[in-house]
Amino acid sequence: VITCRAAIAWTANAPLSIEEVEVDPPKPGEVRIKIVSSGLCGTDKHILEGKDKVPLPAILGHEGTGIVESIGEGVTTVQPGDKVLIFLLPECGECRFCLHPKGNMCVKENILSPTGLMLDGTSRFTCRGRKIYLYGTSTFTEYTVVHEIAVGKIDAAAPLDKVCIMSCAVPTGFGVVFNTARVTPGSTCVIFGLGGIGSAVVMGCKASGASRIIGVDIIEDKFPWARALGVTDCLNPQNLKRPVQEVVVEMTGGGADFAFEAVGLTDTMVAAFESCHVSYGVCVIIGVAPSAAKLSFDPLMLLPGRTLKGATLGEYKTRSCIPKLVTDYMQRKFNTDSLITHQFPFEKINKAFELFRSEHCHAYVYVPA
Structure with missing residues (x-):
């Protein structure tokens, strides 16, 4: 178990609370990741404003990049030390949607009717003795646990504070x-x-x-x-x-x-x-x-x-296609750096949301200490 900081949404229409949380080790088929950077998305803002209903208290965030800290039994596509993107929409590679040439709404998605739990019906986060729900990949934390089917290995030279928005935006x-x-x-x-x-x-x-x-x-x-x-x-x-x-x-x-x-x-x-x-x-x-x-x-x-x-996510199959966007970015086929207008340290995440709500800016990135 790792003890670290996370920004918890205890209730809607209230600031996020920086708390000490316990993050369980990954179970079979899961990956624990040290979050390096995360973007803020309008979906997160809507949840905090009470417009989109998800189980609370929860750790939000789904535009994340990080480094694999440990892996569960059976994980083969990433290993500790890999740089990765984390995807709100998984790609199991086995269901009829993943196998269809156009489909990307994996049957194991947890977006349309979010449960706040992993596939086995449990959470990996605890705070003050209480279970904390997940939202997708829960990137507003220093460490998170996600399924291997929601992780994509990217170029080892990729700047994680720039490419995190390639998880969603x-x-x-x-x-x-x-x-x-x-x-x-x-x-x-x-x-x-x-x-x-x-x-x-x-x-x-x-x-x-x-x-x-x-x-x-x-x-x-x-x-x-x-x-x-x-x-x-x-x-x-x-x-x-x-x-x-x-x-x-x-x-x-x-x-x-x-x-x-x-x-x-x-x-x-x-x-x-x-x-x-x-x-x-x-x-x-x-x-x-x-x-x-x-x-x-x-x-x-x-x-x-x-x-x-x-x-959803531009019809991209997440693990198959989106890491290639990072490769194209690294090869300077396009430049999305200008979409990131501000950067904040983790403890200033509420300040980032204040600016986001003002609608005067486009994207924000926080970098956990």
Whole structure:
């Protein structure tokens, strides 16, 4: 058992509490990892705000990199000392979803209906004598335990404080462009939400050769940043006299070829869908809506040919594909460093969330001492 620090969410609508926790050794098929760096994601923020319901108290966080400390019986793909990415979405490599050429929602996922427990129904964390739940990979701690099927070995030279966002934000943003929507050269794209994931979508659209990229956000401080990444037009719905989707349809002569929703609100999901071209527009939902939210729109919107799609982690098979993104990053085929706007020591994680909630910044990385 290792004793270390972790940031615990005891309840929603309260700061994280830095506590001393006990981390059990890995069981068969599991890996214990020393966390080096972790990003903050909108999903974590929604849980802390009580919008997404998960078992509490819990250790949150799922954009993590670290070094393997020990392995359980039967683990063969990593060994102590390996640098690794940790994935919220596992890849068992055996279920019908993993074996399908496109599927990535492994049957062993714990995202859609989170239990807060490992596959055997237990937790590896204890604090003050109480069991602490997990959330996915629980990276807001100095040590975590995850299943081997949620770990990917990466280049030994990779900077862990830079590539941690490749556990979620980067593959999510790139994947919806390249795998889900399949953006074409010369097309028009609209992105709702210009945070970390929305910015990764912008980078993907530009790399795909989109000729016009429209960014939609209510925080205009993001607009200069978005234009530097490739956005050609910026819209603030609060400054418009008509619904933003009507403005997008008018300025594009019928609607965007591709629309992406990276906010996580049903209103913006409908707006993104209605921004699509009537005949061949494709809308991809990325944001996670609050628990119990229902999406409602006129079904006649679909009949003329629009397509509404969803994707998790950009449809990437995590262990098979995402470590290759790190290799491409190391070979300078793309550069996502600008998506990380701040870095904080572990004990300042609540300060990081304060800035995150202000919506003026994109991504944050903490580095445990």
